[in-house]
Amino acid sequence: MNEILDHRLRSAWTPEAGNAAPLPPHAVSWLTRRIGPLSPSVPAAEPAFTVPPSGLPTAAHAALAEVVGSDHVLDGESERLGRAGGLSYLDLLRRRHPGDLAVPDAVVVPGDPDEVQRVVDVCSAHDIAVVPFGGGTSVVGGVAALRGGKPAVIALDLERLDRLVSVDATSRLAVFQAGVTGPEAQRRLAAHGFTLGHVPQSFERATLGGFAATRSAGQASAGYGRFEDMVQGVRLATPAGPWRLGVAPASAAGPDLRALAVGSEGTLGVITEVTVRVRPLPEREHYEGFVLKGWRHAVALVRMLAQNGLSADVTRVSDVDETAVSLALKGGLATKALRGYLTARGVHEPCLLILGWHGHAPQRARARKLLKGAGAVSLGKAPGQAWRKGRFAGPRQRDALLDLGVCVETLETATHWSRIGELYDSVRAALRGALDRPLVMCHISHTYETGASLYFTVLAARDPHDPFGQWERAKRAASEAISEGGRGTISHHHAVGVDHAPYLPAEIGDVGMAVLAAAKRAADPKGILNPGKLGLPDTEDGADEPR
Structure with a gap:
């Protein structure tokens, strides 16, 4: 295994202990007084997890190895655990409490967009589920290794798609492969005198393909725009064949299918290249x-x-x-x-x-x-x-809080200015009603002419007897408060994944869900791409399988 891949494996599974500074004593004392007694815990050692044997059929394994090389079809326990879930509070809890964990049957690491298409073709032929995996930073179950009724599931790790393909300085456009991380994109653009201006809190690990797949918003989006505003073109690998979108800065050639692909969360195709608008580096x-x-x-x-x-x-x-x-x-x-x-x-x-x-x-x-x-x-x-x-310390600080025994999680929404107060009050009341002595904080980090986002951070003493149910009940209460009466969107920038799927129909309606399902059937007729996400049907006949 190459050095880059090994680093990704460690950082994807193990908390970055060297960067997780413990809270100072006065802060721990203050927090304990505020939310109650705490029950410290540490992550379980990897051997504590029972990883089922890979269910990838021999013929499918051989066909995938023929495409990417045998060194890039990984089925060891460590490699598979390294792509088992994202970075939500519940994902991190599962790493501290060994139990049920959806683990892919193999990790496949293609080297370029053409190999991604061939991998998708192989998986379609063998009816194998495919979960695209970039930085693994999803906090809504977006990279959960769900099978969707298939005999096996692979994590399609895009980290080798790491090229800056081209820079068009005249048009201020850059083409990146989907596995390029935020810092690396910024470094390469700076050499040409440009910046992307997209800096979410996941910036250090997330990829440009992930930004596009989830319609990410960055901390500087008030000035540079959200990521979908930056995307001028996308290239996808789908079971129905290659798909390219975006030939002009604006178009009236029918509905904007580029907008359909951006935000599709890997359910319609695997994003392999992204063409983005760039801006000159600011002087100061x-x-x-x-x-x-x-x-x-x-x-x-x-x-x-x-x-x-x-x-x-x-x-x-x-x-x-x-x-x-x-x-x-x-x-x-x-x-x-x-x-x-x-x-x-x-x-x-x-x-x-x-x-x-x-x-x-x-x-x-x-x-x-x-x-x-x-x-x-x-x-x-x-x-x-x-x-x-x-500004990037939050995830590492969360590790320290988890060690202390704190239930710590975030959720976000957005609404119009006239409803900001109602939404703010409703979500806070829901969280306080579902948790014992919680500390509920909020900030606005994205503003628009017509409205703004609300980003909540919740701290509570973790329930040592039912830590999963504790947060699941709180998240459900908050989500219902957001959705009730159309107060706000179920996700301003964290996407839908699995966690928000039950609330999507209330936001886009039955017709909207039918339109998404039709697009799914057209691009992915066997339903192999990222099963269970966006609330789309998992199986070929359109019926949802039990999960």
Whole structure:
């Protein structure tokens, strides 16, 4: 096995222990007082897991090896465990509590888009399920190795599709193979003087193919757009044959099938190449922090910024609880002094606003004037730079919280400005009703002229007797609160996967589900691609199998 593949295996299965700094004692004490006594735990050792023998038929194994080479058809226990699930709280719990775990029968690692098509052809001929696997960062069950009634399932790992195919500087377009990670894409574009501008929290591990498959939104999407806004073309491998989309910057040639492929979560085809719009590297970036007076006032201010064309590239405002947690975990004399300063300024319910500007000096000046006129307290560069420095620390901090015995998970949604307050209150009430003494935090990280996202983080003492059911009940309550009466979307940027599939029909209707099912039958007539995702039928006759 090559060195790159071995590194991916370790990081996909084992928490990055070297990067998971434990919480300082004062933070642990504060958290325990806030959510109750904790029951520490550690991940189970790999030998504690019972991995069933590979069910991949001999003939299918031989045919796949003929396509990609025998070294790239992996059926060892470690390789298969390394692609067993994503990075949701429940996925991580399964790594601490050995039990039922959906493990692929083999991992197949093709070397280029043509090999991906041939792998899909082989799996279609042998009726083998295919789960595309990029960075493995799904938090909604999007890479769960479900068989969908098939005799076996493979994880189709795209990490060898790692090329920058071309850069068209005149049109500001770049073509990447789907397995290129966010940091690597950024590094290669920078050599040409460009940036993608797409930086979600999964940036360090997620791939461009995954961004496209899930309609990802990045932290700077207020300035650069969501990933679907960047995608100008896609290349897919499907059981029905190769599929290419995107020949012009805009088109009226029928419905936008490119938009159908982007966000299809591997159910209609395996994305192998993505053509993206790129932008020149900004000459300078400026990050700064403000404190706003209370959540409702904060929401009104970020709405004013959005509707007046003054949103920064990064526009993120935390509610009172999230701001309080940030201050409590930081601690120290500086934090105490800040609290005193804010109180003296009449700010009793502080909400932290982070703005990150990639150029745009005139807009920044106008935005600062608007904020100052509305009573915002400027904190200067330090909070913005601190957020920027630690913006990818969340997943590693989650490992430390899990070790302590904390139930820690996130969920997100979006709605129109007129319903933000109702949605915020409903989801918080649902989570507080389903959990014992939870800490429920929220921030807005994506703003639009017509509405915004709400991103919730939940901390609670983990139930040692029923840790899975504890979160499943809470997530169900929150999802029902979101879906009821069309308050918001079931997913603003985490996608649908398995977890959100029960709520998709309420959002797009029976006709919408029928349209998706028809597209599935056209592109994937045997139903081999990513079974169980998007709530689509698993089997050839269209009937759902029990899962």
